[in-house]
Amino acid sequence: MGNAVTEGPLPAVRFEDAVLVERVRDGDMEAFGLLVAKYQDRVYNTCWRMCGHVEDARDLTQDTFFKAYQAIALFQGRSGFYTWLFRIAVNLALSHRRKAKYRRTQSLDGEGNPGTGSEPLRDRVEDVSAPSPVGRAMAAEMHQQIERALDALDPDHRAVIVLRDIEGFDYAEIAGILDVAVGTVKSRLHRARAALRDELNPDMD
């Protein structure tokens, strides 16, 4: 069932998550590989924006898929697989933040190891909105400001911002991921944005 996958790049066929999950439960690791391929970027970005560090994000992403693999038998299918997956990711990221005793800084020019996720951010960030060097510099500066503002948010607030404004989940999906009511998502998102606006206000307004 997976020959086409083994011999080349992932096929363009889109598999339904439920089908893949069933295949994983049947021991088909190729299916799990497909799930990973499908969601790794989004999970990685979520973790990155939640924790603020690419290295931590890599570990958290790996942890997320690892735990999902371990616990896939417990996945009831009442929610979407990705909801469940992102719940794991967000919980891990929240836990990570709580455990963090100190914050490290990621330099845009920092030393990195190619291919390991620790490259200088400059090499990995593709900012199509700022074609000129000056524009890129301004965009980078703005992004840093936003990242700092995100970093200042309460973790729960940061989570809703990341899930909504970066990953584009709707309120119901966010509620599923965070296991809260939709109304809670709504109010929490409002407060998070207000806090973010206040953080950014001196520079943005």
Added chain:
Amino acid sequence: MLPQDKDKLGEQLSAYLDGELNDSESAEVERRVAAEPEAREMLEALRRTVESVRALPHLAAPDHLLDELTDRMERAQLLNGMSDGAEPVRGGRRSRWRLVASAAIVVFAVGGGFWAFREMTDSISRTEQRVALVEENASDWAPAETPGAASRGVMPEARRRAGRGAKRGVIADSKEPVYGFPAERREARLGTEVESEGVVARDKGAVAPSKTDIEALRSLAYVGPQSTAEELGKKRTRAEVRRPIVAGAAAPVYPLEAPLEEKLHYGVDRRAVRGHRFANEAMQLDVSFASAHDRTRAQTQLNAFMLDNDIQPLEQAITDDTDAVPPSATFFVEGRAHLNFGESADGVQVLARLGAPELDALVEGMRASSDLRMQLAVGDIVAASNADRVREVLRTSFARQFARHDGPTEYRFGSAADSTGAGGTFRRRGRAMPRSALKAMDTLRPTKAGESAESSRDRDRAGRKSDAPANGRPRAQTDSEEPIDASSGDLTGPPEDRKEPAPDSGDATKSLAADDVITVVISLRTPPAEAKADAPAAPPTTQPVTTQPATHSPATSRPMTRGEPTRSSE
């Protein structure tokens, strides 16, 4: 606007931007924004905030993420018994133990001096010639029940990128993570240590117990995650050692300054730390000799072996360990066995970590040595799969040696800490073997689902009986004797162990994976003169002593946990 009103409006504006309001709510928001400058200002500020966040760049997941995840999952399958991806890891010490895939430890003493080691290394070389066959039939070696469907090509894309490096088997590719230590490291360590020291303590009179023995056994229990021959070739700093030396991705990093016991808790071998190297290589042989003279001779022997086989040493290092561990010289032989020589004060000792093919070769070489006297103990069987392997070795090879040789011989297997909870001692002379040992032996026998150990034993007996004459060896003279007999002076092991084993006795090998790793501690002693005189002059044999892959039914074969079958010629 009252603060609570402003808050309520802000919440509605936020939801409005997200398109999460119904029609009437949206209409109300639009009406207020049109009518109230403050609301309009709030909406614009909110919109800018949201857009700024949405403009943040996205990163693609690191390229290595999938590879790392694949490695981790496969390692977890070995470490924690994630034998089935659909099955979450369960708690419980016993189940964890049963599921742990790790090393077994075989301890046996060999008389005959270091020339036997030469024979051993030659045998390892000869084994290479069988690798093609081994790999060709590797799928037939697959466990009948374990490790399950999860072993079917974990993330083939990642594996494909790994290229040829993903060959199966220890000889085929030393990059393969070979075995690991259970996540429940403390339990494992304590169990191992207790057992190790117990073995040594009970060993008095047969093999001189020594601190080195304990150290050796401890070091054998050490398992790291994935160090490779390639990595071993590098000089490591202490900082580099810190992380990878701890098995298990989630395992904590131990402080180098931590007490030894704490390090051992995490499975860290003291010598590995001090020597900035790892001790978990599948084909590593730690060899300790009683004297510098013996060591030099053995090293010379090894050098000749390497020269004859065109093997280049990757590294030769002398570590000066001042903390009760004797200095040792280390040879890393690329793509072959890693042979590490150490000098011990009170014995000639070889510590070996061998894959199944190498163990075969080793045993084969020893069988070819007519004046060998050996003592074998399975000190600690950590992995169920390796227990199968160990049992196989016991039955098909060493038992034959015991039957042939005189002298105080015993072998032990199992431990209180192993997955079976079994343990026992077989003695050829001296005290009788306890009946519990017989039971334990049965416990070690792999059984098919729904089949009792007893029926499996019966089948094994039948198989041996029919095959025994074919191998041309005389039956052990104790065949018909009662197994429990303290005064007979004969082998008091179970009857089947005193009979000629059938090379193709079948089921026992079905649970053997080619990448199963048997950790072997070999103690070499210069045999007493009378022992040499007693040694029978059995002709050497070159018959492979263990698995006969061709006898396995393809219908029951399943892919291996690690790698796809790959011919060495590929």
